[in-house]
Amino acid sequence: MFEIKNLKFKDILDIEHLIINKNSVTSIVGESGSGKTTLLKMLNNIISPDEGEIYYEGIEINNYNPIDLRRKVVMLPQTPVIYKGSILDNILIGKRFAKSFNYNLEEIKTLLEKFNVNKNLSESAENLSGGEKQRICLIRVLIMNPEVILLDEPTSALDENTEDIVINYIVEYTKKNNKTLVMVTHAKDIAKKYSDFIIEINKRR
Amino acid sequence: MNGAVRLSILQVISAYLFIIILLLIVRKRGLNREKEIIISTTRMTLQLILTGYILTYIFKTPNPIITVLVISIMEVFAIQNIIKRSKNRLSKELKKVVIFSMLTGTLFTLIYFIFIVINIKPWYNPQYFIPLAGMVIGNSMTGISLGINKLVEGFKNQVDMIECSLMLGASPKDASKSILDNAFDSAILPTINSMVGMGIVFLPGMMTGQILSGSSPLVAIEYQIAIMLGILGSVSISVIIFLLLGYKTFFNNRMQIKREEL
Numbered sequence: 001m002f003e004i005k006n007l008k009f010k011d012i013l014d015i016e017h018l019i020i021n022k023n024s025v026t027s028i029v030g031e032s033g034s035g036k037t038t039l040l041k042m043l044n045n046i047i048s049p050d051e052g053e054i055y056y057e058g059i060e061i062n063n064y065n066p067i068d069l070r071r072k073v074v075m076l077p078q079t080p081v082i083y084k085g086s087i088l089d090n091i092l093i094g095k096r097f098a099k100s101f102n103y104n105l106e107e108i109k110t111l112l113e114k115f116n117v118n119k120n121l122s123e124s125a126e127n128l129s130g131g132e133k134q135r136i137c138l139i140r141v142l143i144m145n146p147e148v149i150l151l152d153e154p155t156s157a158l159d160e161n162t163e164d165i166v167i168n169y170i171v172e173y174t175k176k177n178n179k180t181l182v183m184v185t186h187a188k189d190i191a192k193k194y195s196d197f198i199i200e201i202n203k204r205r
Numbered sequence: 206m207n208g209a210v211r212l213s214i215l216q217v218i219s220a221y222l223f224i225i226i227l228l229l230i231v232r233k234r235g236l237n238r239e240k241e242i243i244i245s246t247t248r249m250t251l252q253l254i255l256t257g258y259i260l261t262y263i264f265k266t267p268n269p270i271i272t273v274l275v276i277s278i279m280e281v282f283a284i285q286n287i288i289k290r291s292k293n294r295l296s297k298e299l300k301k302v303v304i305f306s307m308l309t310g311t312l313f314t315l316i317y318f319i320f321i322v323i324n325i326k327p328w329y330n331p332q333y334f335i336p337l338a339g340m341v342i343g344n345s346m347t348g349i350s351l352g353i354n355k356l357v358e359g360f361k362n363q364v365d366m367i368e369c370s371l372m373l374g375a376s377p378k379d380a381s382k383s384i385l386d387n388a389f390d391s392a393i394l395p396t397i398n399s400m401v402g403m404g405i406v407f408l409p410g411m412m413t414g415q416i417l418s419g420s421s422p423l424v425a426i427e428y429q430i431a432i433m434l435g436i437l438g439s440v441s442i443s444v445i446i447f448l449l450l451g452y453k454t455f456f457n458n459r460m461q462i463k464r465e466e467l
Binding site: 062067068076077094141 | 365366368369370371372373374375376379383459460461462
């Protein structure tokens with residue numbers, strides 16, 4: 001699905017060759033500052049490498065229209081970003097960017113329930129707790145139905161119990177719907193428990 | 206109509222006496238702005254005296270080249286003022302957008318008003334062209350100055366939100382929408398506010414000048430209405446063009462935000 005060749009970025013990343021498989025769960029681990037997030041951002045084409053190539057489905061990433069690519073390969077940043085408006089507005093914003101205005105309300109309600117967010121969809125999203133915001137952002141990505149889901153520390157604001165529930169659900173969803181999941185995490189046990197592949201990045205010295 | 210009552214030298218001097226009283230108060234209160242008041246008063250006096258003589262000369266000998274020259278000087282001064290006064294460092298591309306939007310917005314408005322609304326003959330008649338241009342250019346300048354600050358600050362403060370939108374597949378335009386709306390509002394608000402208060406809270410400067418110099422208030426309002434519509438149009442067009450082109454300078458050709466330039 002993704003193939004990286006001779007990638008270099010500043011003095012942060014130097015990757016000779018890396019393949020990320022389709023329909024699988026891959027975790028990226030490594031100490032902070034090793035470039036995990038940078039790598040994820042490159043797969044979403046929000047940053048470009050200084051040197052080297054990244055292929056998605058056999059085509060060099062720069063040959064895609066960046067907007068089309070990002071709608072297939074959606075990334076969730078580490079800090080949850082909440083937009084002005086209700087919880088529903090926040091969940092739908094990804095679809096709205098793609099000018100897609102149909103949505104399944106039942107699906108959204110089920111996701112909220114599964115993720116333990118006991119809030120009304122019409123409530124303002126700005127007053128939610130950090131953990132609730134993070135889960136709203138996850139739902140936002142899931143309902144976009146992307147081919148690849150890139151998650152940067154998706155559970156950093158959640159307690160262990162909720163973390164397990166949420167990751168478990170996303171992994172299950174990925175498998176069931178033939179998606180590809182790539183997540184950055186600092187929790188090695190989560191990576192081991194759920195991933196088919198683990199990429200470990202070492203800090204350059 | 207009668208001409209205005211001419212002020213004698215003594216009368217003008219008595220107006221300065223007023224400022225001297227102000228200076229005394231400022232000094233006594235320890236407000237530390239004596240220098241600024243003196244400099245601004247002196248500059249204003251010298252600039253207006255000079256302008257008065259230059260305009261007298263220009264009005265006596267209407268000439269299209271001189272009219273165009275005067276407009277060009279105004280435009281250059283206004284553009285420089287926007288760039289110099291910006292609180293933020295502006296990229297080269299953004300400066301180009303300032304120049305383009307100022308010129309298109311103000312010139313379009315001026316041409317429309319000179320040829321269609323007021324229909325001056327000859328078109329370069331400096332007595333109409335120059336004051337009109339001054340008001341249109343001055344107000345667009347203020348509008349873009351306000352817009353530029355909101356735009357640059359918006360990108361600085363909301364870079365994470367814009368990047369998140371891009372990651373979700375938003376176009377750069379959709380990702381910057383809230384910043385653009387906000388910048389447009391703050392750029393145009395002073396013009397809107399002054400229109401709402403006009404005639405009730407205050408008499409606009411141009412109308413006051415016309416009335417003082419002996420025009421009938423009815424003639425004065427005709428011009429004032431036309432001018433205000435022109436100003437509103439010019440500010441809006443300049444700011445819209447500025448914002449529509451300006452936000453693009455914050456993204457590269459891969460639709461990535463240029464973080465290093467913020």
